[in-house]
Amino acid sequence: MSGRQKNVVIIGGGPGGYESALVAAQLGAQVTIIEQTGLGGAAVLTDCVPSKTLIATSDFMSRFAAAGRLGVGFEGTGEDQHAEAHAKQVNERILDLAEAQSHDIRAQLESVGVRIVNGRGRIAGPGKVIAEPVHEGSGNAARTEEFAADVILVATGCTPRVMDTAVPDGERILTWQQIYALTELPEKLIVVGSGVTGAELAHAYLGLGCDVTLVSSRDRVLPGEDADAATVIENVFRRRGMTVLGRSRMKSARREGDGVVVTLEDGREVQGSHVLLAVGSVPLTREVGLETVDIETRDSGHITVDRVSRTSAQGVYAAGDCTGVLPLASVAAMQGRIAMAHALGDAVSPLNLRGVCANIFTDPEIATVGYSQVDVEEGRIEARVMTLPLSTNPRAKMRNITDGFVKLFVRPGSTTIIGGVVVAPQASELIYPIGLAVQNRLTVDQVASTFSVYPSMTGSIAEAARRLHEAEI
Template sequence: MLLSAAARRRTPCPGGALLVVGDSPRVVVVGGGPGGYEAALVASQLGASVTVVERDGVGGSAVLTDVVPSKTLIATAEVMTLVDGSVELGVRFPGGAGAPTDPGLDRPGGAVTVDLGRVNERVRQLAAAQSGDVRERLRGEGVRVLSGTGRLAAPDRVVVDPADASADGPADGPADGSAGEELAADVVLVATGSYPRTLPDAEPDGERILTWKQLYRLQELPERLVVVGSGVTGAEFASAYDALGSDVVLVSSRDRVLPGEDVDAAEVIEDVFRRRGMTVLSRSRAQEVKRVGDGVVVALADGRTVEGSHCLLAVGSIPSTAGIGLEEAGVQLSESGHVEVDRVSRTSVRGVYAAGDCTGVLPLASVAAMQGRTAMRHALGDAVQPLKLRTVAANVFTAPEIATVGWSQAQIESGEAQGEVVKLPLVGNARAKMQGIHDGFVKLFCRTGSGTVIGGVVVAPRASELIFPVALAVEHRLTVDQVAQAYSVYPSLSGSLTEAARRLHKAPSVAG
């Protein structure tokens, strides 16, 4: 039975939040990805009665068909990359190529191969296991989980519609409750994520023309994979499948791959791609993809065609915000269909919050999780710090990886930020030499005058791990001198970070 507003005494909290006094606040989370399940955990911790409504499985696409699967696949590709470079380190393979003529680039003659069917089986198993772990954590915290599609009937009511069957990812197992249930809510969080964008003349069939959600059903390695799109997703899969042994063609509509990343970093990745034998077609826009027999033909806007055994469409994503009652409830959407939110994840409707890819703030699982946690703390009256995108660390899982945090060099050069830049190639790092690392660098940015660290870029194997000390420096406003005074292990790749900090030190002027 729905309780009337008069039946519950409500008290405004600081910043316009709404706290229900007396009974436990009722929180309904629509979407069980990182933004949703992290919000649910915080809300439960703060004493709310919490229900999560998820269509495809707890963990959402991040766990089932996106982040966890792709990085599991990339983990295998990473091993193959290490194998490729191991001949230089003196490792020999039966039937291998022998000593390379170009260090680090020759492959060991096909002595090591990949069973993609087993790789993808492991990918699906790990995704399902991770989903199960999240579900058990939610249940252990008293969160109710419903299977279905959540739809806003009003700002304070959510209806659970039947979930459509999906073949894109592994099933998550049974959930509590049933479709058709109507839920009363004091707070609603929308965390519905996004889904792959396709092209008008490129319809995925799940066999030869694929989105990134459909890759994990492949049993055999694509002989020739045409990747359409050179953003983060396209570059990561192109790098991975090249390492796994596919002949890869990367179709980029821009002047370079990874157009949103640091220019020097993108140039390193594109150079590595080409040296490893990948075909990179710059300034080439895909117009049509057709399946022809056991292969595909990709037609480019300039009249050229590219043939392959498979085609991966990596041309962005679309927010999952249509048909769930948002506009009818008064929630304001952008022209792209994203939910508009402020820095504490409030929408235009009181009591309705949003988090994750459906907001378009920054499509990272870490950001989605922080948005969800922030939303619940704000809604339920807990201490809250507004989202600070300037301190978010991000990573591109190519080989080598690109990790960034804070202000960029482009922003410094344009005058948007006042800063100084130092760049150290890894070829001068002792540990890099020992490991046979030839590509990559460390950049550090500091504020002019104060020397405060305001950003950085790392291009290296496991750059996702190396960026953390830079992120700490940015978050806590450390100076380059403070970073330089910290001891780094010798030899280590992190030693290049302290060296960069030392080079940014400014000696005090000497009085005459």
């Protein structure tokens, strides 16, 4: 970048915002972030980091339940010895961890010279952004401040969708952002919504010892995921004692005494102590000033962007959940990095969603990358498929893992790996070698000829590749 130092103003301090700020600062720009709740945004403070910490606690609890199958037991007197989660301490640790992560992000931004303004950001016209006070108090903007901007990035994220017939009260009727205020575990939790958020949190509370009922409007849980993987998860849920109500759409949720009642559209009623609503999210794009520069949005309110994160307004970019491209922190961060590279003249490659590794943190986890089974079945891509159950993997046997599989998708002829699915504990770690293969267009022979540790879970990836080679002969 040459000439006058450029001013970059970023509205929102989540992954799309703070990652773009780091890139912009590295490229020599003067960078300001306007954030109204805390650096890291919802991903760090109320969504991704807290939920995955809760799930990690649940998974730790689950190890005690499986200990007996490994020949390990509790010593001492009493037949009812067991591990027990204490909600207050669990949630305090979660919130402390989230706050620490937010603090680390602030320190990193300040170390490279990024100015951080606590306030509500709004575009006031071409090249102009206003930061307004959120409320009075220490650390908040005391007055409205105006910034000139050569480049504007909108990264305002999203918020849980709320239905008029099921209004959260923060006590018994909860969104996924409100559960960390609980001081006691729900005695009987109803989770409405079987998408990623609903499935993950239903799994977490089941592992913590709660009685969980999952209300799913579709035929199966995780309807947007690989059908084989979703079937494994639903079977595990049921086997561990979760009640799964398929084809059951919520009509309303209401408080009744010390509990809640969820009414389904077919008239059935489900009673519980608490209800957790996971029925989608809406973008935070109102009152951001998009109309002042004629930024195009979809009917859903999401900002329309291209593959380098440009909006329809010159000099204005957008990243993260407010764009609706793919609701993952990793995608938000990549969109932000790409935006700054493009805006400030650095080398840039457009966003490639086929290279995105995604993970669902149930137990077992579901990790995916590249083309899917649905893409193959609906004719969007021609591929050969190889699936290996983990039950034959020696490392899995040692760890008492009986559920899960590795699946690879390969182009016929070239044998290039174009996609994969892993269902296993820590699938989020195991998907990376398949992600490398997809991103770099590796063939099954290249993967098959790469050494894997014996015994290891990754051995199943190499074995699947070898079997795909044998099928070509």
